[in-house]
Amino acid sequence: MxxxxxxxxxxxxxxDSYGRLLAWLSTRTxxxxxxxxxxxxxxxxxxxxxxxxGVPTAPVAWLLTAARRRLLDDSRNESRRLAILQELAHLxxxxxxxxxxxxxxxxxxxxxxxxxxxLDPALHAALMLQTVLGLEASExxxxxxxxxxxxxxxxxxxxxKLRVAGVSFDFPGPVRLAARLPALLAAIYAAxxxxxxxxxxxxxxxxxxxxxxxxLARFVVKALPTEPEARGLLALLxxxxxxxxxxxxxxxxxxxxxxxxxxxWDNTLIAEADQHLVTAAAxxxxxxxxxxxxxxxxxxxxxxxxxxxxxxIIQLYDALLSLEFRLGAAVSRAAAIGEANGSSAGLAAxxxxxxxxxxxxxxxWATRAHLLKRSGHMTEATVCFTTAIGMTExxxxxxxxxxxxxxxxxADDI
Amino acid sequence: MKYAILIHEPKSDFAKRTGPDAPAxxxxxxxxxxxxxxxxVMVGGAGLEPPDTATTLRSTNxxxxxxxxxxxxxxxxxxxxxxxxxxxxxxxLDWAAKCPAAGSGSVEVRAVLPPPPSAS
Numbered sequence: 001m002x003x004x005x006x007x008x009x010x011x012x013x014x015x016d017s018y019g020r021l022l023a024w025l026s027t028r029t030x031x032x033x034x035x036x037x038x039x040x041x042x043x044x045x046x047x048x049x050x051x052x053x054g055v056p057t058a059p060v061a062w063l064l065t066a067a068r069r070r071l072l073d074d075s076r077n078e079s080r081r082l083a084i085l086q087e088l089a090h091l092x093x094x095x096x097x098x099x100x101x102x103x104x105x106x107x108x109x110x111x112x113x114x115x116x117x118x119l120d121p122a123l124h125a126a127l128m129l130q131t132v133l134g135l136e137a138s139e140x141x142x143x144x145x146x147x148x149x150x151x152x153x154x155x156x157x158x159x160x161k162l163r164v165a166g167v168s169f170d171f172p173g174p175v176r177l178a179a180r181l182p183a184l185l186a187a188i189y190a191a192x193x194x195x196x197x198x199x200x201x202x203x204x205x206x207x208x209x210x211x212x213x214x215x216l217a218r219f220v221v222k223a224l225p226t227e228p229e230a231r232g233l234l235a236l237l238x239x240x241x242x243x244x245x246x247x248x249x250x251x252x253x254x255x256x257x258x259x260x261x262x263x264x265w266d267n268t269l270i271a272e273a274d275q276h277l278v279t280a281a282a283x284x285x286x287x288x289x290x291x292x293x294x295x296x297x298x299x300x301x302x303x304x305x306x307x308x309x310x311x312x313i314i315q316l317y318d319a320l321l322s323l324e325f326r327l328g329a330a331v332s333r334a335a336a337i338g339e340a341n342g343s344s345a346g347l348a349a350x351x352x353x354x355x356x357x358x359x360x361x362x363x364x365w366a367t368r369a370h371l372l373k374r375s376g377h378m379t380e381a382t383v384c385f386t387t388a389i390g391m392t393e394x395x396x397x398x399x400x401x402x403x404x405x406x407x408x409x410x411a412d413d414i
Numbered sequence: 415m416k417y418a419i420l421i422h423e424p425k426s427d428f429a430k431r432t433g434p435d436a437p438a439x440x441x442x443x444x445x446x447x448x449x450x451x452x453x454x455v456m457v458g459g460a461g462l463e464p465p466d467t468a469t470t471l472r473s474t475n476x477x478x479x480x481x482x483x484x485x486x487x488x489x490x491x492x493x494x495x496x497x498x499x500x501x502x503x504x505x506x507l508d509w510a511a512k513c514p515a516a517g518s519g520s521v522e523v524r525a526v527l528p529p530p531p532s533a534s
Contacts, residue, residue, distance in 0.1 A: 118503055166415040166525050168502030176504060 010046050013059045018134035019219075020103060021064055023110040025071065027169040032110075032131055032159045034071060042066035060103060107132050108223035109171050111216070115184035116167050123158050124187035125194075125213075130155055132219070133212055143194060143209040181224075185233045185289060188216045192237050207244070214241055221276070231280035232290030238273035239296035242266040254400035258339070262303040270300050291320040292329075310340035327357055327364070335367045343375035362391040366401060373404070381405075416457055416499050416526035417506040423493035423519040428464045442514035450496060450509065459496035490519045497526065 018039070025035035042063045056062040114127040126144065129135045141151035172180060192213035217234040224230050246264035248254055255261075277297055280290050295316045302308050317333035320326070330353055338346020350358075350368055358364040369384035385405040392398045430439035443461070450456045465484040472479045484491055493515065500506050503523065510521040 116503075118507070164525055165503045165523075166417075166506075168504055170502075172504070 007047065007051075009050065009055045009059065010043060013046075013063065014043060014134065017060045017063070017103070019107045019110070019132040020105055021060070021067065022131055022134075023106040024064070024104065025067055026113075026131075027106050027109050029071060030166070030169050031163045032113075033156070033163065034074060035067070036131070036159075038067040038070035038074065039063070041070045064103075105223070107219050109169055111184055111219065112172060112177075112180055113162060113167055113169055115180060115187050116162065117180065117183060118165055118167060119158050119161065121183060121187065123154055124183060125191035126151065127155060127158055128187060128216055129191065129209075129212060132216065135212065143191075181227060181229065184220065185217075185229060188213050188220070189233060189236070189289070191216070192240070210237075210241060210244070213237060226283070228280035228283040228285050229287040229289050231276040232287055232293050235273040235276040235280065235293035236289050236296060238269045238276070239293060239300060242269035242273065242300070248396060252396055253403075254394070254396040256400070257299055258308060265300065265303060267303075270297075270303075273297065274300075286319065286323075288320065288323055291316055291323070295320070295332075308339070310336050314340060327353070327361055331358075331361070331363045331367050335371075338367075338371045338374070343371045346371045347375065360391070362388055365391065369401070370404065415502065415506075416497060417503075418524050418526055419459075419496040419498060419506070419510050419513060420522040420524065421493045421495060421513060421515045421519070422490035422522065423515050424490050427515065427518050428491070428493065431464070439514075446512060446514055447496075449512065450498060455498045455500050455505075455509070457497035457499050459494065461494035462492060464493075465491035493519075 021039055022032070022035055025039065026032045029035055045066050046059070046063060050056070050059075110131055111128055114131060115124045119127070126140050129140050130137060137152035137155055138148040140155075141148040144151065171177075192210055194209060214234070214237050217230070217237050220227075220230045221234050242265050243257065243260060245266070246255060246260040246262075273293065274297055277290065277293050295313055298309060298313050298316065313336045314333060317329055317336060320329050321333065331350070334346050334349035334353070336346075337349045347368070350364065350371070353364070365384050365388035369381050369388055372378075372381035372384055382405065385401055389398055389401045389405070392401060427439070430436060447456075447459075468484040470481050470483060470485045472481075496509075496513075498506065498509055500509065503525070506523050506525075510516060510523050513521045515521055
């Protein structure tokens with residue numbers, strides 16, 4: 001067995017089991033940071049030993065035993081040491097058989113801790129990416145466009161707070177779970193959205209962030225299969241993920257959803273998303289993510305029928321807005337009304353929105369521009385396009401809006 | 415774990431301690447204190463006289479500098495505290511949410527520092 005093989009082996013084991021091992025250790029010690037230290041110490045030891053002794057038959061159990069030993073050695077404080085000893089004693093000692101398949105998956109507990117209301121919601125997803133998926137703070141920092149030092153410090157502080165404030169790592173009861181699950185789902189959704197919102201230069205690693213967010217959503221569904229909103233979120237992410245290739249041309253030009261080439265959509269992901277949506281709907285407890293996923297599903301029907309049923313989409317937006325007013329949903333609803341009932345109806349729907357909240361909202365101006373353009377109000381459309389372009393961060397979307405404006409100006413010249 | 419529930423009340427709450435609002439104000443605190451005690455989580459605590467009766471001291475180069483009033487002039491002031499013992503932050507937050515000041519002021523929850531290693 002060469003060193004290279006062992007490195008590869010460690011990598012495979014780490015990829016599959018890092019979050020599981022960390023969840024198991026930290027739920028028993030209520031201390032993520034020390035569990036991380038112990039686990040990384042065990043990984044270093046594995047890299048040293050496995051090339052010489054060969055990869056153990058049960059590598060995950062080997063890592064767990066090594067990490068546990070480190071945790072016990074490191075806990076200098078005697079009373080803490082006793083507490084940890086008691087907690088860790090439940091592990092079948094020096095088990096050689098406990099492998100990933102039988103190893104209890106307690107990642108959901110860790111995820112719920114990461115989404116605890118005692119932490120800044122902006123940190124929920126970052127903390128999950130680091131602890132559950134084992135991403136480096138520097139990788140997370142790149143995705144969130146903050147300095148690696150800042151991100152690392154924030155994560156250290158968050159873990160310290162969880163420990164010092166005595167946050168419970170036990171699986172919450174139904175009432176607490178119902179209160180905390182929305183924050184958990186929102187954090188995963190935010191991580192996924194971050195990957196959409198960013199510009200060209202960060203494209204690759206953000207695509208990875210999107211996949212990581214899908215993975216987190218999968219973990220939640222696996223752990224909580226009867227939570228309809230968890231499935232709704234997974235369905236929504238899978239739908240979005242299915243159209244990721246069609247979102248830009250090979251030349252990097254932005255293509256809006258309604259104009260995308262349906263042949264580029266990933267049918268396997270769409271089928272899976274639809275399945276989750278059907279399962280979720282059986283609970284008859286509609287929620288934000290299920291409805292947003294249903295809207296995506298309605299768009300996906302264009303693959304089969306060749307046209308978009310805007311009336312159905314408007315109804316879904318109505319249902320979504322009846323749960324809670326969200327500016328993004330209201331603007332998208334106006335766009336759908338513009339498609340179904342004509343531009344002036346769409347503009348009327350936009351006019352009903354609170355202008356003070358729309359003023360700095362790019363989708364409002366982009367939607368307004370397109371509706372004005374289609375109804376032949378060229379001068380007003382130009383003003384709105386210019387405003388929208390000025391508010392757009394993604395250069396590809398900026399170029400798309402510029403192209404729409406150019407076409408309109410040329411039409412104006414004729 | 416032991417937690418301190420620190421009660422920060424606005425001026426209007428301190429004003430309710432006397433006068434026509436006093437019965438309702440105190441009834442709220444009595445009920446809360448009773449609930450904390452009955453749940454068996456009470457470790458200790460105290461209400462504090464209003465902030466305008468506070469005296470704040472700093473020592474600079476061995477010289478006392480005393481000033482009349484609380485340490486910081488903020489909209490909400492410390493009105494009292496409870497010490498409770500509960501399994502985790504979740505339960506401590508539940509108790510904080512039931513505290514009468516949660517609606518009018520703010521309630522801060524902090525874990526009590528464990529004894530330093532040398533002391534054990």
